Amino acid sequence: MTEDLLRSEAIYFSAALFGQAASPALQDAYVRAHREVFGGTDPCRELDSARIVRLAIDVEALEIFFRFTRGKNILTQKLHILLYLSEFDSALYPQFINERSQRVRAWARLALVPFRSFWKFCLGYLLESKHRFLLKERP
């Protein structure tokens, strides 16, 4: 897996999930983390992530579809790496942490979760059926 592809993944995935492009430091960490987490194996052989980035596919939809139908899969692992590495980015803090009481907003937003997630799952199914991003099934 080339470094350029990993950097483009980091930029695209970060923008898709957090609404901000990955900083150069985050890109560096993402590249190095891949080497540590996957060791000698090449995740490229399992997932056509270059095409996901090029076609600007809804990565959130694809991920939930893979997670629910394949369990541990390479796309979930890549986003997991990104989430860990972004955790201490203060710009993302408000996206994850609520600092004041917001009961009405919480109920309204959480009520949407099952519907939105179901929609994303269906969208992921359609995207995978059409494009076949997963190259190799895990045993």
Added chain:
Amino acid sequence: MEVYDVIVIGSGMAGTFAARELRGLKVLMLDVGREGSRLSAGAQSASVQEHKKRGTAPIEDFIGPRFESLHNINGNYVSPKLKAPLMRFVTQDWELASPVVSTTFHNAISLARGGFANAWGAGVLRFQDVDLHGFPFKSAALTSYYDEITKEIGVSGTSDDLDRFFGREDGLYPPLRLTETGAALLRRYEKHRTHFHRRGLWMGRSRVAILTENHDGRTPYQYDGLEFFQPYTPAIYNPVFTLEKLCSSGAVTYRGGRIAHSYREVEELVYVQTRNLETGVDEEYVGRCTILAAGALNSARIALQSRRDFSTRLPLRDNQISYFPLVDIFGLGRPATPRFAPNQVVMMCEREEFAAPLICSIFTLDAALWGDYLFDFPCALGDAKAVSRYLVPATLVGQVFYPDDQAEALGSLSLLSNGALEVNYRATKKGAVERSLISALRRVGFLSAPQVCKFPAPGNSYHYAGTLPMTEHPTSPYQTDPQGLLHQSRAVYVADAASFSRLSSKNLTFTIMANAARIARGVRQRFHC
């Protein structure tokens, strides 16, 4: 060759409290003794949540120069408390020095100075007679040791409904502050006591070796959650604190970097063979007595290796565990607490199918990294962010510990000719306890579902015991008498959880300390002092 009065093998809770009881004798402690380091001063100045907010966390400390915190993405599951970069030393390289082969038991071994106590939950739970069922002594034999150790380590907690399970305890520091969600749970329990008691459920504050006031030169807990990322937090008791006092006062001679592999008894002396891990050279130490305190697995390995016994299967006990989330439906949208203690409340469950009550410890979820749990929520990642914002502050996690307290242990082990232990463990069917807890808690607005319970493989609690059990009348060379003396041995004692006859649901650590001190006092009497 220098002859010691007593050689203690291992520096965990058992080894340390045995050595402490032997002050005045010539004591040698043999240990691998891997050491950890603490966060930089800057990193210690804020809680984990505050670091996230300010962006001040040194990534190499929290995620690791080799991305250690990402271990669970593609590796065997490791507890969040053991995978942080500065906590990896607790289980570092154990497979090389103390290999274990198993497909049914996901164990780890600690070769750290202080052992697994570097990452313990700090629960201080006295065993009662019902918890000591099968032991050759009653709880009264441990009372004075529990009292003395409480003074040494400093315990916070309070007298409440759990007194009937833990006994009344004097000298407790005030309990840890609860989060709003933890306080809501306790408040609603108190309001609906009858509902819970009818179901055999009792709730109260955690009794923990975490200081809320100054004690013995140690400072109170700062509610920063940093114990997930660094060892030796002064407020949380660690046997290393006592060991350092013993070493600096000359009460104990400490030899680190050595792994004991066997012993032989010749006339009145015990020769302990060790491997120097730095030089690879075998070394021998001589004592009049030896105390095995290397942990249930390694003490069993040493006993088997000393007899070159590759056929005997020894029993092995473990607390199997389960986790389930509890969402306070009335707390959705509650703000997150920037400073908190992970330990919240404890539930005891009396159930017909278990001889002794089961313990369910209830924690906050916030202490872990987002990456440790957000993918466990069955929703898309965009929704997981909403879950993190609005649901997590209202969420607690229950952890049930199952006993292994039947006459026949659920696990067994034997020594292979290459020095590895081969372990088998029979997982039991679980779920009924969690269903009944979930059902009872629903009444007070804490929701969960049996489908989201997690049942980690046996071995994940790191509560291993019973490999060299105590019995009133030992018949095998791998059993000990009530004083911890190995059968057919003149001077080899077992002071760690290997000597437990059964394993109750309650966290065993406090009883390991008390029992080790009890056994060491017996050893001391051999020297007429």
